[in-house]
Amino acid sequence: MQSSAVSLQEIVDSALESHLGKIGALLPVLYSIQDKLGHVPRQAVPMIARAMSLSRAEIHGVMSFYHDFRSEPAGENIIHLCRAEACQAMGARKLEQHVIRRLGIGFGETTADGLVSLEPVYCLGNCACTPSIRVNDDIHARVTAQKFDEIMDCLEAKS
């Protein structure tokens, strides 16, 4: 445990070094840590607080306000399923039921094998070829239940 605590401090320090002094540095600092670790561990909060002269409550307040910040590790892959109107118009509600059945988890949860975290998203800007999902940084268009299964088969094969 000692060694991981040291490396966390190093990650936090490097994030602070890159962004401290900028206007509104907190979000870039949090992102920088999350980009490396997949989440912002709770132990990082007092370290950031001390360096930025903020209270831990302020940092918790910011992290909990935004959907993108995580306190717990995410799955190996993050799937964002669009729930907004342009996707609804092409069957996103049905797709959502299928996705939840196939993964066996709900929004904000991670599969038991750690392969996938499922998150809702409200628009990926891909509204003329819906329904859309985002798998990590890739957007997929006109996603049907079958196409989703193919994407999942591919992720499973890769892991």
Place this chain on the structure above:
Amino acid sequence: MALRIFVPRDATACALGADEVADSISKGAKGRGTDVEVIRNGSRGAVWLEPLLEIQTDAGRVAFGPVAPGDVPGLFEAGFPGEADHPLSLGPVDEIPWLARQQRLTFVRAGLGDPLSLENYQALDGFKGLERALALEPQAIVDEITESGLRGRGGAAFPTGIKWQTVLDAESDGENHQKYIVCNADEGDSGTFADRLLMESDPYQLIEGMIIAGLAVGASEGFIYLRSEYPHCRKALEEVISRAEQAAYLGDNICGSGKAFRIDLRIGAGAYICGEETSLLESLEGKRGMIRFKPPLPAVKGLMGLPTVVNNVLSLAAVSTVLAKGAAAYRDFGTGRSRGTLTVQLGGNIKRGGLVELPLGATVRELLEDFGGGTASGRPARAIQVGGPLGTYLPESQWDVALDYEALAGIGAMLGHGGVVVFDDTVDMAQQARFAMEFCAGESCGKCTPCRVGSVRGLEVIDRVIAGREREFNLALLDDLCSTMIDGSLCAMGGLTPYPVRSALEYFPEDFSR
């Protein structure tokens, strides 16, 4: 000389397989010994034809689309990239009616070349507006914008010139009298993707507009606040900012003028409310995206309490056109008080969706039928939501309304950011009304009670209506709640959420009593 083949690189084209298409073309050409240069251009916005492949010929560019990765071997067999008689052949790209009927100002360069190439932008008359602005006094630049009649494209349609004048006139008590330019690239409205397309297909235009804004109001620092849901955009912007810095369009000495302007790209974190300008400023300052009371306006006390221009992506992009072509040329597009062009994003259940740029004033029906070609499902269209998730659902009886700010306001609707989302007759409008409240409950910043609590209660009341419990009583309660949200909310989130709800109730009452 290598034959030039264009395959778009934007998020939508890639979502439809453009990377794989580009890859198969390179491999296929190599296998046949054909000398081919594959250029990843921006998208023209004809989403229904994506991936839209173009070949440079002596007579101009010819197009094929939509080309799925599996279509490429067949194309080669038909003679591609030479004369190819193939079902996907579209002929000269400029003669595709869907594109030819548009009148593009802001999106005129989209799709023409590699959007990340600064040389390509310069060759297509880029930075002409900046050149002119560098020779003008700040007041003269602001006057040009005011005279052009440009109105904010983010949704509120506020005259850009008036906003800039306020910032120019405001005294900054910051260090070195700092003022800021903030680009609102938090395009969260569902059904809208024009900002994304511009940033991926012609990103230097935004950079140019921001520099001009900085020169106009005396700001040397700019921020782009981009939503995290746009990873392709992020890569494009990082690249063009870096290239513009290297070419001295950004930095301490813009084009040798002695004037400074820098751009910092910031990524949002998945909060819809941060598209509201004061919430965005709080977020840029590293705080929770809680909206601020207005006044003071951001133009007077914005980022870090200093005078700040907050403009949408398309507004800032249009600035470069206004300066390059002159205020009068821009103003003479459009109808009545709605100047310039309208960038409609046709989405949802639509056969031929994508980005349509026209002078303001086309009707909803023209868009649906002439451009859209009806629904994708082939079933009758039933409801069209105009203006994003806070926009009104229009029934067929209202589709002859012109898409401009005044005409839509006249029927209690709004243009917003130009999103047009089509639903066919399988839509359950009670569920759509319910979703509007659910979305508001999830995304409210929580500062004011009508929005924070009203949306949760609204959801409960709609559920009781749908369940048929004390229907008349609950409908009256819902109407009363909607009035409270409209009149009592601090910003558009709570203030406009009742619009989709009320329009669903007014025009589609049968869906609430099943």
